[in-house]
Amino acid sequence: MKKLKRQNYDGASNMKREFNGLRALILGECSSAYYVYCFAHQLQLVVVAVAQKHFEVEDFFDKIDVLLKVVGDSCKRKYMVREDHLNKVEEKTKKGEIKTGKGLNQEVSFQRPGKTRWGSHYTTFLRLVDLLASIIKVLEYVKVDGSDGIKRRQVNGLLKYFHTFDFVFYLQLILLLFGITNSLSTVLQRKDQDILNAMSLVKSTKQQLYKIRDDGWESLINKISSFCENYKIEFLVMDDEFDSRNSRKRSNITNLHHYKV
Template identity: 75%
Template sequence: MVSHKIQTDLVHCFAEEVIESIIQEVNHDVFCLLVDESADVSTKEQVAVVFRFVDKDGIVKERFIGLIHVQDTSSATLKCAVDSLFAKRGLSMKKLRGQGYDGASNMKGEFNGLRSLILRENSTAYYVYCFAHQLQLVVVAVAKKHFEVGDFFDMISVLLNVVGASCKRKDMVREDQRRIIEEGISQGEIKTGKGLNQELSFQRPGNTRWGSHYNTLVRLVDLFPSIVKVLEYVQSEGSDGVKRRQANGLIKYLHTFDFVFYLQLMLLLLGITNTLSVALQRKDQDILNAMSLVKSTKQQLYNLRDNGWDSLVEKVNSFCESHNTELIIMEEEFVDPKKPRRRTNMTNLHHYQVECLYTVLDMQIQEFNDRFDEVNTELLSCTASLSPFGSFHEFDQSKLVRLSEFYPEDF
């Protein structure tokens, strides 16, 4: 029983028993397919397969079926892997009612992606993309497409490398922040109480979680005076020449109007989308509420575009005055820092309002409309009308009729 071969055989036997019990739970009824591909530590490409279904007791279940090794991750190869799995387990593609993949082209491609290849065999296997992941891509798109916003986040990354490069610098930030809080409390400017004035640190954001970028910017505002002091210390006392030059460049950048403007703008945008992101990731979130949250977030972005300029400028000017940062007059001619000698023939107001605020917001709204398409929204809305919660409170006869058009064979 300690033989590696025998232990491997036992594990395979257990796996077969578990998968067989899952197939019996599905009971040749309708189900959804969730697939994702990833390389293991030995760089072998493999596909993880999960079934989502409702059992005989009406309980929604997600069950991991297994990992399938594939030679490559092309849509055709992935389709062959799914077909072989279905054939081995005696499952029919006609029973598939939903697909859930990531946003890679080989998975969600409109013409040759895995979802399209399956839809050709079964037109009712609708593809639904994770709302939370779509939202992340909406926010990332702005940083990638808008040059100044991308440049802003690049500078934040450098700032994190310089300030958070050593424990000593982190401690300097914490100590200076503690001193500021103690002075504020002694002068009556800062309130005290349970949960207030907690120790803060300058957090590094995760590349795949744009909600964490919002927390980083919030901390940057809270710790701004302390961070500037640390940069001044690195500039004058640092032993590494590269870090000293970076600190010098960062001090200059942090005191520009551009930095403050994009800081406040991204705080507004990420604040709106972060609230939605947190709500979408709640396990008890229902479909209708999630869709209404997406709709209200889009409306917030429209409102910010129409009426948000004055409040944004007020926040920017307030920050500039509080931290002795560069202020500009909006009616004066805009000077491009990359080409300071060339006339732009536009005012600062036009540049920051039209080319910055409106452009960034238009990108966000366009991405929202592209990512959260109407077909999925309508399908989910119709499905939610059959929810048994609250004695079928959401039941709507017209939505049921529309749902029958999505699934004609079932009805």
């Protein structure tokens, strides 16, 4: 115990409980040991939880969760995705469309994010972008040749969703926000980090988010437009009336207002 310099935990009950948790056991041995909840873990939980409070964003997360179960729970489908992606990389390399070199074009896999693995959601969505063409191809195969009726219905719903503007919009928005907070999360985990520098980094991250909110619309919509063009997804006319998915009630707002706000 004399060699213990510091301790911090996640928010699991077996860690933080006052009577039987790990912090209670350590306090019993050393009364000056303070319980500190890991800042980086708090940051991820807050970002994910707040994002899921928005209905359309929560729907996006639900669809990704279904995708991870359909593809990730089958070794055969994971292998099919990897092989198809590898073939695409080789083809683009031969055509000179992508660069080659040390550390480039490494094999990637589509993995389920973990609640206690920092930045894992961000990594999952980056992999989704890289593997999307291969994932769609495998889903189309399952839709036609799959033996499980439930899986085929799930796949049919996923394929429809992945060809919508909403999917592209929320994918790019989440990537943008998680990219910024992931940088902060990574820095917060450095062993040589001090509290004053950490607070300064939190402040600068907030300023980046404010800047995106005020001035980030054009760059975001340009990325979305390019993505839609690459995957032949219909790009909404921003001046058209927003479809509230309720034909009996007019929304009286434009697509531009809805998505920008």
